[in-house]
Amino acid sequence: MRRRTLLAGALAAAPAAAGAATGCSAGGASARTSDGRTLISYGMWDPLQVAGMKKIIKAFEAEHPKISVKVQVTPFTSYWTTLKTAMRGGSAPDVFWMNAVNLQLYASEGVLQPLDPYLERDKFDMGVHPEELLRMYTHEGTHFAMPKDFDTIGLWYNKELFDKAGIKYPDESWTWDTVRDAAAELTDRRTGVHGIAAEMHNQYTYYNTIAQAGGHVIRDGRSGFGDPRTIDGLRFWTDLIDRGHSPSQSAMADTRGRQLYLSERVAMNYDLSAMASQMYASPAIKDHGGVAVLPKGRERGTTIHGLANAISGKSRNTEAAWQFVKFLGSRKAAEIQAREGVTISSYEGTQDTWVKSMPEFDLKVFTDMLDYAVPYPASKHTAVWENLQPQLLGGPFTGKGGIEDASRTLARQMDLALEQEK
Numbered sequence: 423m424r425r426r427t428l429l430a431g432a433l434a435a436a437p438a439a440a441g442a443a444t445g446c447s448a449g450g451a452s453a454r455t456s457d458g459r460t461l462i463s464y465g466m467w468d469p470l471q472v473a474g475m476k477k478i479i480k481a482f483e484a485e486h487p488k489i490s491v492k493v494q495v496t497p498f499t500s501y502w503t504t505l506k507t508a509m510r511g512g513s514a515p516d517v518f519w520m521n522a523v524n525l526q527l528y529a530s531e532g533v534l535q536p537l538d539p540y541l542e543r544d545k546f547d548m549g550v551h552p553e554e555l556l557r558m559y560t561h562e563g564t565h566f567a568m569p570k571d572f573d574t575i576g577l578w579y580n581k582e583l584f585d586k587a588g589i590k591y592p593d594e595s596w597t598w599d600t601v602r603d604a605a606a607e608l609t610d611r612r613t614g615v616h617g618i619a620a621e622m623h624n625q626y627t628y629y630n631t632i633a634q635a636g637g638h639v640i641r642d643g644r645s646g647f648g649d650p651r652t653i654d655g656l657r658f659w660t661d662l663i664d665r666g667h668s669p670s671q672s673a674m675a676d677t678r679g680r681q682l683y684l685s686e687r688v689a690m691n692y693d694l695s696a697m698a699s700q701m702y703a704s705p706a707i708k709d710h711g712g713v714a715v716l717p718k719g720r721e722r723g724t725t726i727h728g729l730a731n732a733i734s735g736k737s738r739n740t741e742a743a744w745q746f747v748k749f750l751g752s753r754k755a756a757e758i759q760a761r762e763g764v765t766i767s768s769y770e771g772t773q774d775t776w777v778k779s780m781p782e783f784d785l786k787v788f789t790d791m792l793d794y795a796v797p798y799p800a801s802k803h804t805a806v807w808e809n810l811q812p813q814l815l816g817g818p819f820t821g822k823g824g825i826e827d828a829s830r831t832l833a834r835q836m837d838l839a840l841e842q843e844k
Contacts, residue, residue: 453738459490460742465505465518467498470699474762481758482749489742509533512736516743517750520567520732522558526802528732529561535733537565540744546751550770552726554797559730568751569768571759572728573695574791575630577601577717581710583608583615583689592690592714598634598658601690601717605667608689618690619679620659620668622812622819626725627679627692629799630716631655633723639799643840645807648833653826655719660818660825671820683707692716695788696765702780715787726795728768802843807836 453461466475472495479491494515496504502524508514520528528534541548548556551569559567577592584591587607592600605617621627629639637652639645646652662668669682683691684704701707716724731750733743749755756769763779766788777785801807814832818825 455490459488460739461490461492462516462737462739462742462746463492463494464746465494465496465501465515467496467501467519468764469495471762471764474759474764477762478750478755478758481754482746485749486742486745489745491746509734509736514734514736516737516739517731517733517746519570520559520730522727522798522800523804523808525559525566525730526561526800527804529564529566530802533735534566535735535737535740535743537568537733537744537747540748541565544748546748548751550753551751551768552728552770552792554726554795555728555730555768558728558797558800567730567732568747570729570731570750571696571765572726572768572792573766574724574726574788574795575626575692575694575716576713576724576787576791577690577715578683578693578701578711578713579690580683580686580688580707581712583686587689591712592717594715596714596717598717598719602662602667605662605690606665609667611666614687616669616682616688617667618662619674619682619688619692620662620819621674621679622659622671622815623674624679624692625808625811626694628656628659629725630692630723631658631719633725633796634716634719634721635723636720640801640807640836640840643801643844645833645836645840647829647836651720653829656815656818656825656829658719660821660823663819663821664823671816695785698780698783698785698788699764701783702763708782711783713783713785713787715791722791722794724791724795725798726792727798728766801840803839807839810835810839 455461472493475493479493483490505514505518540546548565552572555569555572556565559565559569579592581591589604589607601618608617609615632639632652632655635651635655637646637649637655639647663671669688674682679688679691680693680697682688683693684707686706701711731747733740733747737743751769753769753772756767756772757775759765760767760772760775761779763776766773766776773789777789810832814828814835818828
């Protein structure tokens with residue numbers, strides 16, 4: 423059964439790819455500025471990246487004096503709802519941020535402009551971006567978004583708390599056993615400090631451990647939560663909770679693991695490379711925070727994700743939008759973004775600038791993990807089965823045990839949800 427989606431009917435008629443590649447526009451005449459330049463809108467959600475994006479836009483406009491770009495910032499909490507509404511009304515930004523979680527849904531509903539005709543016409547080499555990112559933003563063999571950046575997950579730790587406990591800092595030799603032992607020694611019930619944050623609310627936390635276990639979340643349209651290796655990855659976290667080495671889930675419902683780490687209430691936390699600038703802005707963490715590659719389980723593993731720039735299928739300025747997206751995918755744009763230090767540019771050979779932007783942290787660990795990174799799991803309706811996870815894993819993650827049965831139940835219900843996507 424085909425699931426009816428919130429995007430159904432968003433496009434009355436998507437422009438044909440061939441017509442788009444020749445610069446034909448959808449939805450009527452192109453918008454113009456008072457001095458006659460083509461005006462395109464750019465949708466994004468992170469205010470921390472606005473300054474850097476405006477520098478990139480300035481460089482783009484210098485090379486394309488007949489095009490002007492207006493930034494539209496919508497908070498992430500309302501970004502997707504606002505975008506869906508705009509899609510229905512034909513007022514979506516010409517170019518906007520896309521993530522892998524939503525790519526298949528938007529691409530399959532025809533609300534994104536296929537990029538392949540432009541790529542072929544302008545002989546743009548997409549191979550300058552990581553293969554896993556390209557795969558995330560390809561649907562049924564067609565590219566639908568230009569990779570912008572990427573993030574992997576690292577083990578952030580508090581050097582001061584490690585020094586007090588007399589424990590050596592994490593490095594590439596660490597395993598799950600090392601983490602368990604360290605978390606036990608770092609937990610201090612007198613001060614309320616815990617060794618690590620085992621956060622059920624953050625899928626990155628256990629998706630990475632599932633990868634380290636050799637399991638999977640989704641593969642070939644089927645759930646992997648019934649796989650014994652996946653269950654082992656989840657058990658790694660529930661054991662830490664059961665032993666009291668992580669704050670309770672009720673504590674992290676209001677205060678996330680990241681905030682607990684920043685406030686020095688936990689000694690270790692799995693977190694994104696994209697959070698490095700936030701860590702850097704905290705005087706205490708900048709002074710004695712550190713980051714290492716994720717510990718090894720059965721194998722090395724981390725999750726890679728990253729944002730991409732997509733063109734609205736209803737843009738009235740498709741050629742101008744493509745010129746902007748092409749520039750955003752260029753080395754020049756990537757180098758500007760890298761110098762801003764907010765996130766890792768995806769363009770090959772530009773990551774070192776970001777790595778050096780915060781010398782107090784060993785940020786190279788994030789790029790080193792590219793060799794064994796696996797893509798963030800997604801399907802057409804990712805949110806449907808991701809919403810099942812807190813419902814069905816909530817008990818075990820609150821210290822009530824039974825992670826094996828809960829994970830297998832999740833697998834069965836997730837399979838039903840995936841079957842409805844077909």
